[in-house]
Amino acid sequence: MQLKKWIQTILISGSVLALTACTTHRNTDQTDVAGANSAYGADGAQSSGAGDETRFGDQANGNRSGRVYYFAYDSNVVNDSDKPAIGANADYLVAHPHAKVMLEGNTDPRGSREYNIGLGERRAQAVAEILAQKGVNPKQIRIVSYGAEKLASAGRTESDYQKDRRVVLVYLQR
Amino acid sequence: MRKLLHFCFFIFFLLPLSAHAVITMELTRGVAGAIPITISPFAVTGNEPTQDVSAIIGTDLQNSGRFKLVSSNGNNTVTGKIKSVGDDRYQVSFQMFDAYKGKDTAVLGRTYTISGNQLRAVSHHISDLIYEQITGVRGVFSTKLAYVVVQRGVGEMARYILEVADQDGYNPRPLLNSSEPIMSPSWSPNGKQIAYVSFENKQAAIYLEDVATGGRRLLSQFPGINNAPAWSPDGRKLALVLSKSGSPNIYIMDLGSRALKQITHDYYINTEPDWSPDGRSLLFTSNRGGGVQIYQVNLASGAVSRVSYDGDYNARGSYTSDGNHIAMIHRSSGVYNIAILDLDTGTTRVLSGKAVDSASPSVAPNNSMILYDTLSGGRSVLGMVSSDGRVQLILPARNGEAQDPAWSPYLG
Numbered sequence: 001m002q003l004k005k006w007i008q009t010i011l012i013s014g015s016v017l018a019l020t021a022c023t024t025h026r027n028t029d030q031t032d033v034a035g036a037n038s039a040y041g042a043d044g045a046q047s048s049g050a051g052d053e054t055r056f057g058d059q060a061n062g063n064r065s066g067r068v069y070y071f072a073y074d075s076n077v078v079n080d081s082d083k084p085a086i087g088a089n090a091d092y093l094v095a096h097p098h099a100k101v102m103l104e105g106n107t108d109p110r111g112s113r114e115y116n117i118g119l120g121e122r123r124a125q126a127v128a129e130i131l132a133q134k135g136v137n138p139k140q141i142r143i144v145s146y147g148a149e150k151l152a153s154a155g156r157t158e159s160d161y162q163k164d165r166r167v168v169l170v171y172l173q174r
Numbered sequence: 175m176r177k178l179l180h181f182c183f184f185i186f187f188l189l190p191l192s193a194h195a196v197i198t199m200e201l202t203r204g205v206a207g208a209i210p211i212t213i214s215p216f217a218v219t220g221n222e223p224t225q226d227v228s229a230i231i232g233t234d235l236q237n238s239g240r241f242k243l244v245s246s247n248g249n250n251t252v253t254g255k256i257k258s259v260g261d262d263r264y265q266v267s268f269q270m271f272d273a274y275k276g277k278d279t280a281v282l283g284r285t286y287t288i289s290g291n292q293l294r295a296v297s298h299h300i301s302d303l304i305y306e307q308i309t310g311v312r313g314v315f316s317t318k319l320a321y322v323v324v325q326r327g328v329g330e331m332a333r334y335i336l337e338v339a340d341q342d343g344y345n346p347r348p349l350l351n352s353s354e355p356i357m358s359p360s361w362s363p364n365g366k367q368i369a370y371v372s373f374e375n376k377q378a379a380i381y382l383e384d385v386a387t388g389g390r391r392l393l394s395q396f397p398g399i400n401n402a403p404a405w406s407p408d409g410r411k412l413a414l415v416l417s418k419s420g421s422p423n424i425y426i427m428d429l430g431s432r433a434l435k436q437i438t439h440d441y442y443i444n445t446e447p448d449w450s451p452d453g454r455s456l457l458f459t460s461n462r463g464g465g466v467q468i469y470q471v472n473l474a475s476g477a478v479s480r481v482s483y484d485g486d487y488n489a490r491g492s493y494t495s496d497g498n499h500i501a502m503i504h505r506s507s508g509v510y511n512i513a514i515l516d517l518d519t520g521t522t523r524v525l526s527g528k529a530v531d532s533a534s535p536s537v538a539p540n541n542s543m544i545l546y547d548t549l550s551g552g553r554s555v556l557g558m559v560s561s562d563g564r565v566q567l568i569l570p571a572r573n574g575e576a577q578d579p580a581w582s583p584y585l586g
Binding site for chain 2: 102109110111112113114115117118119121122143144145146147149150154155156
């Protein structure tokens, strides 16, 4: 029985490792991301935030609406119910090669701030993965993780935390 | 309505006491066996000084939790004089007497000639001397705190301000005021610079800023994460986190050459590097073991070992200056607390001990206290807890919510 469990563990770990290797292969190609980043040229070391973009309140009708995708606690798994909306955005991006999106990863405020930066990035990467799988050029996708630094809700209850755990898809260029 | 009442309470309660403090300290738990000390009001000759020196000393010592202010008790007594000696200049002198040597022989005494804007600084310096004389430990009353203030305005727009204040919350000065997040301030070992993360360019970037002049330079802005800066003990290197490899890994940047050395090389979340006092290893947080735990990497050999074992979430480890303890975030029963791990015995002790979440622990340079952020009345405030857990203070900010603090090294 013990041996069987070990074999199971090895097989599962092996396949997890293989999957990890598969999913991260795409992410290690940073040249495209660098290309996407350089298009946004920062204004040097200025501390003021530039422009405004439509963010959370944008619940417009249409297939490309639903640009906020929520996540379960400590999870970076995209909800099945969000996939159609993400797919609609992917279709738009494929049809408009000059369009660019920013995926902003966020977490709820519990725990370590810097670990939450890592979690937020994982969530944004999960959405980016779906876009890329649908044929979107990585040069059109930019990722930033705000961790818990841009909370959607000032409250500190479970329902507030649910609103915080999100990826926001913002069009930087249409 | 509640927010309005809360705001009014702050104004009413704090305004008369702290005309220049934006952060105020409130002692919530003191030590039962605190040392009694009498601070007599200093005798003033000439112009009335603009700061109450003896009151500042008394507040310093009381807020350390280790002293209890009493009227004359025959034990430790501090007396002093302030004489105006010119245009906004004062001669400040003090003496301390104890029960053993009696009233005729001062065990401690000094005289300083200063300008009016140095009255608070000399008061804190006197507190340091008294503290060290009695406890044998160097005082931290002349150190500073860096922290981020968040002002949540109407309609989603927030303001983020990186501030530096005296250890008692007075004289806050903004180092950066931004409409985008600021996080993870880290003091250089000589206290002259602060490294921090700013999102002002709509992406994470690490800046170094000179505390005195405000001059700054951009240090790191690679694609992805540029976070968690941590100065080496010799001030020559910065450990940081970059995700340009595809996931967050620890790097060390040489500040002279800007050369990068990659320290972790995997696809986990690796973050929050903290240098050992001897500069030979780093602590870091990682989920490589399944949960969130603190690990240590030997910089010469690259060998990684796990440091935290209690519970399934331990993060943001930082050493005390003797290298024997680690302050950290430790989750137990679903609450994130500040805890201290004794490296000799392997035991974890929770210090913040409340039902609300806490984070961002920063150890005082004399190891006596840990500064952190926590919630009070639903708002983020700074807190301080002694390393034995017995003394607790909260430091709410009057101009917003305070978070992500860093205690300066000894200064000057």
